[in-house]
Each structure stands twice: as structure tokens, then as C-alpha cells.
Amino acid sequence: MYASLNTRQTNIDRSSNPSCLYLIFAISCVTFLFDTMTAVEEAQFWQAIGILIKNYHALNKKIFEVVITQVKKHQDGRLCESSTEELSMTLKEVPNKRTCTGFTIGFKLLPKKLADNILGTGTVDFEKGLYECQFASDSIEDFSVRLLEGQFQLESKSNPNWLEFVLRPKLLSWSQSKQDEAKVKSLGLVNVEKYNDLYKELKQRHSQRLLEHWKTAQESTDPLKFIYEDLAIAAYLMVLWSQTQSEPNAFADLGCGNGLLVHVLNAEGYKGYGYDIRKRKLWSLYPPETQKSLIEKAVEPNNFRLDFPDVDWLIGNHSDELSPWLPVLAARLNINYFLLPCCPYELSGAKFRRRNTKISAYQDFFKYVTQVSHECGYEILQDRLKIPSTKRLALLGIKRKASKALEDLEYFVQEELRKYKTGDAEIKLREKEESVRNCTRVDKSIIDGLVLKIFKQILDSNEDKWSGRLPMRQIAQALTKEELSGIKSECGGIKTLLRNKHEVFEFCGGDLIGIKTPKPTAALPQSHLTIKKRSCFFKLHHPLGCPLEDAECSFIH
Incomplete structure (x- = not known):
């Protein structure tokens, strides 16, 4: 079925969902205008097909990755063995220089949850300007893409919405x-199929128990992000170690935080330890073997020594x-390392100072850490992980050049500390007691005075x-420097x-702040109730008092 812009094909009940129908119609109009204004050239068409x-x-959130298993080219009426490299090169060639009429591609789709992979076949036909994709599964719709008069013509049997609103854009x-040829390929250093299978196994073995630990410890962080991220990193390391024949005698995770990665690797049979300056609540919930492997100890760079001589990662x-x-x-220590850098810092512990403002702060820091690794004498490997984080680039140092003198490295470190230190020359990383920066430790009289002043200021806007x-x-702008100084150093601003005073103020979209209208307790979710613990702010300070009766208000009248 051709993917038409006709809104009747969206299969949406216009009487029950008019807003959704309007949205689809608006998107269709934008897509139509973009299509008619932008003619796709043949080279651009084949570039899109190559991607x-x-x-x-x-295009399908249920699929983790595509693995190409076979490539054959159509040449002189025969199918000949080919490669992904030849396929990529031919798709980029000028038409009259091509030596074949098309390709047949065998591939696997690796599902995120299903146990079995899905086989598929893609067919490239240069003469017809056509790419067809067929799957050996009823759960995924076959489709085709053709270049017709400078436009994408999309066809499938019964999925026009996916064609129009997912595939076409x-x-x-x-x-x-x-196309950026220098871009680091995702999971380029590991067998993707082995990684996906292992990741699914780790989720099945560990995720439910870890979610229960999170609930017991009453952790404030998002369990889904942290659990699935560290399970993915564990799967990556396990596959990498097995492929490179560099499995550790023992590893040490420096700055291990909640110790989750250490726990999973220990549970999977890898000996290793975690160091952090502060013990976390989750540590006490892990098995005794893992608890013994988590060490509450500051990692001070100039005098840090591992407690375990068998650590080689x-x-x-x-x-x-x-x-x-x-x-x-x-x-x-002359050992290997795996690094997934996140927040940028100097060697001194100060915030990272940009070296190159033409790229993003994250890219700038990643390039800097790569430079440090080269100064350390490592042959650097880079990879891009598939994890629920925006910081996915990993550095690996598996082999260090014996000719690289440690004296040169120490000179580089001292020069960096001299150029980018802040204050005295002492290297200061993290305090044992974590500072609280959410206004909860600012003097209460300062907070009450600011809240009342802002409240009256907004009320006077009439x-x-x-x-x-x-x-x-x-x-x-209406607050003095003295008034702001009491909270700026603790939480970064008035916002x-x-x-924190959500019972008084509300964010109204954009940059606007308004006074919140109290709601009766019956209309509030159970989790939002604060029953009779504090005096009602509006009863005390609003000229009209609280609009609620005493029995309706969740604060004391």
C-alpha cells in the first residue's frame, strides 16, 4: 500500500480523538511541503538507503541492532559473493561506474527482549531505484522504498502510519x-550478537533483585537508569575481556559509588574490588562476598596504593x-584500564577548563583524557556504548608501550597541575562528607524572609x-546581593x-513564576499530602487568607 498523506488512512476515530487527528494532519502537511520543496537526488537516495x-x-525501538550476515552482488545475471565494504562503496559510486546491478543482503535483527533473532533479506536494485526489505517474522512488516521523480515512494501492506511518520522523516x-567517517561506531570492539544475548541474560538474572535492593535502601536515584546502565557495562566488559583474551586476574573500580558494577561482575565470577570515599546504603544489601570487596577509602592520586596485588585492570x-x-x-601500576568519562574535571580536582571551544564541552574533555592516555604510553582504543546515558564514549588502554618513561608522564602531570590549578598546589578531589546544595542548610530566617518578599512582589503584580x-x-532583579548571597553558594540560585516552596509558588511555563492556588486534600494524590504538620502560609500571609476551609486544607489554620 502506498504511504499516502490521506488522513483517512490513519485509522483514528476522528470523533473520539480530534486533537490527535489534527496533529497527524499538521505533520502530514509539513511532510508534504518538505517533500515537494526538497527533491531527492539519486546519490542522496542511495546514501539514505545505505544508512x-x-x-x-x-526505526524500531524493539530492535537492539542489525547484524549483516551475508552480501551478494548481482553481476552478469549471477549472484556473486561480496562484502559490506563493497556494498557501502558501490552505494556511493556514480551510476555509470557501477559494475553490478544490485545486491542481496542477509541480516539478523537482534531484539531487545525476544529470545530469538529475526532474519531478514534486503534487495538493492540500481536499475529500478528500489530497495525492498523482507522479514521472516509476522511481527515486522515488509516494506519497500523507491526513488520516483525525486521523491521517496514508500510501500507496505498494512502499516502506512509507520511509513509516513517514522520511515519517511x-x-x-x-x-x-x-556522513562523518571519523565517528566512533557503537559497540565496535565487541561481537554485538554475543553482547546482546549476554545483556538480556544479565537483566533476567539480576534486575528484579536489584530493584528490590533499591526499594529497601530507599535510594533517591532512578533505579532503571542505574541498574540497566551498569548491567550493560558489565556485559560489555565481559564480552570484551573474552574476545581480547585479557580477562582480569582481578579488577578495581575506582569511585565505584553504589558498587553495582562490582556486585554484578563478582556475581558473574569475576574477582574484583570497588573503592569509594563514602560507603553507600546499597553496600549493606549485597551478598557478603561483595560487601568484602567494597572498600571505603579515598583515592588520593599521589599516594594511592591498591590493597590487592593481583589487580591488573x-x-x-x-x-x-x-x-x-x-x-x-x-x-x-603498568596495568590495563577501562574508562567511561562523565563530568569534566582537571587533574587538580577543579572543574575542567576548555581547551577547544569549537566543539562541545564533553567532546573537549574526552579529547583531553585521550591526550592524557597517550602521554601515559597507551595504545588507545575507543568505543561507543549503548547505555541510557548521554556520556557513552569509552576509552580502553590494553597495551602500554614499554619505551614510554614514567618520568615523562610525571613531568606532564606536574605541568598540567601548574597550568590549571586553582588556589594552592594541593590536589583536592572529593570530600568524605558530601555537601548538600539544595537550600536545606541555609539559615531558615533567610529563607523565610526571601519567600515572603518574593510572595509579596508577585502578589503586587495585580x-x-x-x-x-x-x-x-x-x-x-528586585533582590539585593546580600539577600541572594545566603543561598547562591548552596544551591546556585533562586530557582x-x-x-522547594512548591506549596506557595508554581512554575507557569517559560520564565513565569506564579502564586499557587491551594487545592483541597480530597483533590490531592496521596503522595502529595502534608497533613497538618506546618502552619498554612496563605492563612498567615495572604491578604485574603486561605481560600480553603480548615478541614479541607492540609496545613494548620
């Missing part, structure tokens, strides 16, 4: 994109201030008798203060 062949998983984007998993030090510490609204900028 589609390797990236079908970008991607193809248009891919056809216009500039260092791990830095979002290790913050320790990230630039990890290659240095590994070089001093939008109506009860409430009012003001831009954040105008609120901040956190207003959020």
Missing part, C-alpha cells in the same frame, strides 16, 4: 546528512574527578485579587528555593 540497511533499529534526514565508570587520573594510575505572575528575571 537504512545498517540502522533499521533506529528518517530517510529525508539521512539523505541530507553529512582499573575501571572508571563515570568516576567524575578521578576520570583524568585513571590512565595515570594505570600507567604507574493580575487578579488572589494571585499574580512575574518573570524569574524580574524577581531576581531551587522556589521549587
Whole structure:
């Protein structure tokens, strides 16, 4: 079925969901205008198909990755063995220079949850300007893409919405994109199929128990993000170690935080330890073997010594201030390392100072840590992990050049500390007691005074008798430096203060702050109730008092 812009094909009940129908109609109009204004050239068409062949998983959230298993080219009426490299090169060639009429591609789709992989076949036909994709599964729809009069013509049997609102925008984007050959390929150092199978096994074995630990410990962090991220990193390391024949005698995770990665690797039979300056609540919930492997100890770069001589791998998993030090510490010990850098810091422990403002702060820091690794004498490997984090680039140092003198490394470190230190020359990473920066330790009289002043300021804006609204900028400008100084160093600004006083203020979209209208307890979710623990702010300070009766209000009248 051709993917038409006709809204009747969306199979949406217009009487029950008019807003959704309007949205689809608007998207259709935009897509139609973009299609008619942007003619796709043949080279752009085949560029988009080349990306589609390797990236079908970008169109289907149930698929983890595409693995090409076989490539054959159509030449002189026969099918001849070929390769993914030849396929990629031919898709980029000028038409009259091609030596074949097309390709047949065999591939596997690796599902995120299903146990079995899904086989598929893709057919490239240069003469017809056509790519067809067929799957050996009823759960995924076959489709075809053709270049017709400078436009993408999309066909499938029964899935026009997916064609129009998922596939077409991607193809248009891919056809216009500039391909970056230097971009690090995701999971380029490991067998993707083995990784996906192991990751699914680890989730099945560990995720439910770890979720229960999170609930018991009453951790404030998002369990799904941390659990699935560390399970993915564990799967990656296990496959990498087995492929490179570099399995550790023992590993040490520096700045291990909640110890989750250490626990999973220990449970999977890998001997290793975790170091962190502070013990976490989750540590006591792990098995005794893991608890013995978690060491509450500061990692001080200039005098740090491992407690276990058999460690031959260092791990830095979002290790913050320790990230630039990890290659240095590994070089001093002459062992391997895996580093997933996150928040950027200097060797001194100060916030990272940009070296190159033409790229993002994250890219700049990653390039810097790579430079440090080269100074340490490592042959660097890079990879891009598939984890629920925006910081996915990993560095690996598996082999260090014996000719690289440690004296040169120490000179480099001292020069970096001299150039980028802040204050005295002492290396200061992290305090044992974590500072609280959410206004909860600011003097209560300062908070009460600021809240009341801002409340009256908004009320005087006279939008109506009860409430009012003001831009954040105008609120901040009305406060003195002395008034702001009491909270700025603790929470970074007035916004956190207003959020903490959510029973008084509300964020109204954009930059606007308003006074919140109290709701009766019956209308509030059970989790939002604060029953009779504090005096009602509006009863005390609003000229009209609280609009609720005593029995309705969750605060004391």
C-alpha cells in the first residue's frame, strides 16, 4: 500500500480523538511541503538507503541492532559473493561506474527482549531505484522504498502510519546528512550478537533483585537508569575481556559509588574490588562476598596504593574527578584500564577548563583524557556504548608501550597541575562528607524572609485579587546581593528555593513564576499530602487568607 498523506488512512476515530487527528494532519502537511520543496537526488537516495540497511533499529525501538550476515552482488545475471565494504562503496559510486546491478543482503535483527533473532533479506536494485526489505517474522512488516521523480515512494501492506511518520522523516534526514567517517561506531570492539544475548541474560538474572535492593535502601536515584546502565557495562566488559583474551586476574573500580558494577561482575565470577570515599546504603544489601570487596577509602592520586596485588585492570565508570587520573594510575601500576568519562574535571580536582571551544564541552574533555592516555604510553582504543546515558564514549588502554618513561608522564602531570590549578598546589578531589546544595542548610530566617518578599512582589503584580505572575528575571532583579548571597553558594540560585516552596509558588511555563492556588486534600494524590504538620502560609500571609476551609486544607489554620 502506498504511504499516502490521506488522513483517512490513519485509522483514528476522528470523533473520539480530534486533537490527535489534527496533529497527524499538521505533520502530514509539513511532510508534504518538505517533500515537494526538497527533491531527492539519486546519490542522496542511495546514501539514505545505505544508512537504512545498517540502522533499521533506529526505526524500531524493539530492535537492539542489525547484524549483516551475508552480501551478494548481482553481476552478469549471477549472484556473486561480496562484502559490506563493497556494498557501502558501490552505494556511493556514480551510476555509470557501477559494475553490478544490485545486491542481496542477509541480516539478523537482534531484539531487545525476544529470545530469538529475526532474519531478514534486503534487495538493492540500481536499475529500478528500489530497495525492498523482507522479514521472516509476522511481527515486522515488509516494506519497500523507491526513488520516483525525486521523491521517496514508500510501500507496505498494512502499516502506512509507520511509513509516513517514522520511515519517511528518517530517510529525508539521512539523505541530507553529512556522513562523518571519523565517528566512533557503537559497540565496535565487541561481537554485538554475543553482547546482546549476554545483556538480556544479565537483566533476567539480576534486575528484579536489584530493584528490590533499591526499594529497601530507599535510594533517591532512578533505579532503571542505574541498574540497566551498569548491567550493560558489565556485559560489555565481559564480552570484551573474552574476545581480547585479557580477562582480569582481578579488577578495581575506582569511585565505584553504589558498587553495582562490582556486585554484578563478582556475581558473574569475576574477582574484583570497588573503592569509594563514602560507603553507600546499597553496600549493606549485597551478598557478603561483595560487601568484602567494597572498600571505603579515598583515592588520593599521589599516594594511592591498591590493597590487592593481583589487580591488573582499573575501571572508571563515570568516576567524575578521578576520570583524568585513571590512565595515570594505570600507567604507574603498568596495568590495563577501562574508562567511561562523565563530568569534566582537571587533574587538580577543579572543574575542567576548555581547551577547544569549537566543539562541545564533553567532546573537549574526552579529547583531553585521550591526550592524557597517550602521554601515559597507551595504545588507545575507543568505543561507543549503548547505555541510557548521554556520556557513552569509552576509552580502553590494553597495551602500554614499554619505551614510554614514567618520568615523562610525571613531568606532564606536574605541568598540567601548574597550568590549571586553582588556589594552592594541593590536589583536592572529593570530600568524605558530601555537601548538600539544595537550600536545606541555609539559615531558615533567610529563607523565610526571601519567600515572603518574593510572595509579596508577585502578589503586587495585580493580575487578579488572589494571585499574580512575574518573570524569574524580574524577581531576581528586585533582590539585593546580600539577600541572594545566603543561598547562591548552596544551591546556585533562586530557582531551587522556589521549587522547594512548591506549596506557595508554581512554575507557569517559560520564565513565569506564579502564586499557587491551594487545592483541597480530597483533590490531592496521596503522595502529595502534608497533613497538618506546618502552619498554612496563605492563612498567615495572604491578604485574603486561605481560600480553603480548615478541614479541607492540609496545613494548620
